[in-house]
Amino acid sequence: TxxxxxxxxxxxxxxxxxxxxxxxxxxxxxxxxxxxxxxxxxxxxxxxxxxxxxxxxxxxxxxxxxxxxxxxxxxxxxxxxxxxxxxxxxxxxxxxxxxxxxxxxxxxxxxxxxxxxxxxxxxxxTPESWTVSLPHRTQVVYTPDYSYVLQRLRVRPGQTIIEAGAGSGSFTHASARAVFNGYPSASEPAQKKRKYGRVCSFEYHEPRANTLRGEMTAHGLDDVVTVTHRDVYADGFNLGEDKSESPKANAVFLDLPAPWLALKHLSRRRVPPKTAQAVTHPETESPAPENTTSSSTPTTTSQDTSPFISPLNPKTPTYLCTFSPCIEQVTATTAALRRLGWTEIEMVEVQHKRVEVRRERIGLHEEGLRGVNSSAANVAEAVGRLREVEGRFKEWNEGPKDGSQAQALKVGRGPDGKSVGGSKAERLAKIKEEFESRKIYKEGRLVHRTENEIKTHTSYLTFAILPREWTEEDEEQCRKKWVADA
Ligand code: SAM
Incomplete structure (x- = not known):
């Protein structure tokens, strides 16, 4: 491998x-x-x-x-x-x-x-460094969003996640790492088919799908990620030429302009035509923005008589997240989710702020310099004061006749204001050493700034859970267990 x-x-x-x-x-x-x-x-x-x-x-x-x-x-x-x-x-x-x-x-x-x-x-x-360096073909999902999304989707090694659209593959890399289940050890029998975990990635734009497939190979991720060129609104999420292979997904991430159009495929049974029609045209108070409707809006499934194959794992709940920049898209998605039986629907916005922390050189705080910057009306004044302070230190170090060093010596106090004892020469050496060891110019006040709020909006994350399939057989097994336990 x-x-x-x-x-x-x-x-x-x-x-x-x-x-x-x-x-x-x-x-x-x-x-x-x-x-x-x-x-x-x-x-x-x-x-x-x-x-x-x-x-x-x-x-x-x-x-x-x-x-x-x-x-x-x-x-x-x-x-x-x-x-x-x-x-x-x-x-x-x-x-x-x-x-x-x-x-x-x-x-x-x-x-x-x-x-x-x-x-x-x-x-x-790493997925993080790839996200900030990848060639952008579309808008991408950034680390603060995808890390939150993947943990809320409960994505674990060995699981299967569906993602659409794949776009530039930023989310693809992060989800590949989340599902990856480790390489076989040398002692593991070769014939044992290893379950690596799987990302089933769908992209409507063919050149983008091809580029991503090439990247997956170049990055050694093709064991884990399957890229399919597909309009998921029309054709759903099953794999293979005839779309008969269910990925058996545990989780789904939709970064699509109109996620509600894809939801009817993410069900456990065929969605009745009337419901499918309703989720295709959501009756929201605010209609979805024009650019979010696909030219390839699917026809309803009313004539479809083929057996329905769900792309979801019937044995586990399905965790879903849709990623949409506008609140109208969230409203439309939520309406569709409710109709289709999803539960625990919740919308979250990750407001990630980067805090810049640095030392303010001007804000020297040593004895005698305290408050240099606190009352500075503007930068020019602050810089002026810094120069003055630097001048005083220069004087100190160069041993001026009656500058601050001589003054400190006379008073007999070091930079911390504490008394320094000993002979004149000893006191001078000690005070000088203390000042120097403080590397005073590097000890400016620590200040921090956050990024502008407007820059932090990426998208609204809508989460929902579809309960697992519950069959007669499951019920029977459960009943037997209760009887056995009693
Ligand atoms: N999540 C991606 C990332 O992190 O790099 C970015 C996704 S990008 C914003 C949205 C993608 O959805 C586009 O590449 C677009 O071609 C694709 N798309 C739009 N409609 C689609 C559809 N019906 N089926 C599949 N992909 C679709």
Missing amino acids: RHSPFFNPGETATAESLAILHLRRDQLVPVILSDPTNNADGYAEGAVTNTRFGSFPHSTLVNLPWGSQVLASKVDTGSRGRKGNKRKRDETDSDANTPTGGREAGEDVKTAIAAGSGFIHLLPP
């Missing part, structure tokens, strides 16, 4: 496998690493990824331990390129990785930065 880097990345980056080049927070570049011995592109160094922080030949990445910091290489990006394949830098590296690099980097990296080149960190892919 080929191991997916999403499930089992191993210790090191390998050729022909996905890796994430971490430029800096929120700047991640996904790359399928090429075999360094294969220089089909005609370059001595084989494939090269160019970033704003420099060029990274794959030969410098393959076989490195995950987490390695890698320096950019000098690569001739000019004349040697084949026609039509001329290499160029994606962006200039004028701000080459200095903001964090300067502070965190080791000596070799500092030297590299000084020489004008940058570095990256080499990371194994």
